[in-house]
Amino acid sequence: MDWIQAAWPNPLLSILIAAAIVHCVAGLWATAIATRKGYAYLQWLVIGLIGGSFAVLLSRRLSDRNS
Structure with a gap:
């Protein structure tokens, strides 16, 4: 266990x-959902990596552009 404390001296950091x-x-999950619905990959990658969990909720509410 000493090697763990040497690698992560502060538990808050971990x-x-x-x-x-x-x-x-x-964010990657939100990107996958939005891309499957027909939205731009790069745009939703940025939105997802900034928004995190909120982007997942937003991407679930998007309408489907594929049909």
């Missing part, structure tokens, strides 16, 4: 890193 990873995964 929590922040985990939260950032979850935030970015949610």
Whole structure:
């Protein structure tokens, strides 16, 4: 366990890193949802990486452009 404390001296840092990873995964998920509905990939990648969980909720409400 000493090597963990050497790598992560501050437990808050590990929590922040985990939260950032979850935030970015949610952004990628929002991008996938919006792209499947016919919206621009790059635009939703930026929106998703900035918005995180809120972008997922927003992308779920989008209308389908494919039909």
